[in-house]
Amino acid sequence: MEQFISMYIDNELSLDEKKLFVGQVAINKRYREEVLDLLEQEKLLAGALVHDVADLEMPSGKSANTWHTLGLGLAACVALCFSFFAGSFFPQTVDQPPGNSVAIVEAVAQHRFVIYQQGSAQVEITGSFTGWQKVALVPSGTNGYWEVTLPVVSGEHRYTFIVDGKRLVPDPTVDIQEADDFGAINSILVVEGKA
Amino acid sequence: MEKVATYQRFYTDQKNRLFSYLFFRCGDREVARDITQESFTRHFKQYGTAQKTLIPSLLFTIARNALVDYQRNRYKQNTLNPPQVVIPDEESTFIRKEEHSRILQAMGKLSEQDREILTLAVGGMAYKEIGALLDLSIANVKVRVHRARKTLQELLSDKVI
Structure with a gap:
């Protein structure tokens, strides 16, 4: 029964074990205090363990270049290879120069993000496709719309808008949303493409 | 893709x-x-x-x-x-909060085995995965994880740290 406390903390209890655990917490004051004490300890421990090692490079296997470099390269070559994808991806994207197709190393779509934020001084977007770096949107005329077009590789992406540097706003045009671990709501964008 | x-x-x-x-x-x-x-x-x-x-x-x-x-x-x-x-001390730029420093000091006093298994559990690895990694049965993982937590709790008590 003592181990149930750690199993509870680590989400390892079965349904039957949960029943036993909750019953014990309800009737045994000492046990309850022990649970609360270890939960408090866990908060400290989890806080100490979570570190951001953002300067790592994800292996890509495409070359000796880093994933980051690959991403920048992809962004740069989008202009060249866009004509290849224009039929199946987002035709509303920025003008692309006509040109020859190049070897496609990754399916990349240009996606236009738009949000209405009348009266805001600044709107940014952050998401998995930007490496969670903030990218500024620009006003689309004077009617309160903000926009930016970004290269997005095929797959499932999470993102949110940041209004005036502090207010997180999910994309109102996207139905699928998900709460993250920090209390924010992310929109989920699925970009399909061929390999 | x-x-x-x-x-x-x-x-x-x-x-x-x-x-x-x-x-x-x-x-x-x-x-x-x-x-x-x-x-x-x-x-x-x-x-x-x-x-x-x-x-x-x-x-x-x-x-x-x-x-x-x-x-x-x-x-x-x-x-x-x-x-x-x-374990970095409070002056480290890596650890800024005193409570983090304290818990890191306590972690540093755990045995290597306890520190390893507790870090894995707190990091969110399932007991089954921990067992596969450390070549332990799940029952053994349950015992060791909780024992490590209890030891850390004792180390964090005012009498020790």
Whole structure:
């Protein structure tokens, strides 16, 4: 029964074990205090363990270049290879120069993000496709719309808008949303493409 | 393309966990960072993006071996100064909060086995995965994880730290 406390903390209890655990917490004051004490300890421990090692490079296997470099390269070559994808991806994207197709190393779509934020001084977007770096949107005329077009590789992406540097706003045009671990709501964008 | 997205998710999910695990094993942020990088590279070279190989215990096994290699080499190079776990103090830019410093000091006093299994559990690795990584039964993992937590609790009590 003592181990149930750690199993509870680590989400390892079965349904039957949960029943036993909750019953014990309800009737045994000492046990309850022990649970609360270890939960408090866990908060400290989890806080100490979570570190951001953002300067790592994800292996890509495409070359000796880093994933980051690959991403920048992809962004740069989008202009060249866009004509290849224009039929199946987002035709509303920025003008692309006509040109020859190049070897496609990754399916990349240009996606236009738009949000209405009348009266805001600044709107940014952050998401998995930007490496969670903030990218500024620009006003689309004077009617309160903000926009930016970004290269997005095929797959499932999470993102949110940041209004005036502090207010997180999910994309109102996207139905699928998900709460993250920090209390924010992310929109989920699925970009399909061929390999 | 789905493989790339799946691998990216695996990488994102595991990189901080692996870094934390290595940091608490070796006590050196730079070494932990380098071995985290090296482990992902080795895993990728060996298994690519195949979904069935995107298993935390596999990645962590590679990391454990890489850490052992590093420590062995370092020990050979400097036998007068064998490797020791050095937990950064409050002055470190890495740890800013006093309570974090305190809990890190306590973690530094745990046995290596307790520190390892507790770091894995707190990092979110399932007991089944921990068992596979450390070659322990799930029942044994349950016992050891809780024992490590209790030991840490005792170390954190005012009488000890």
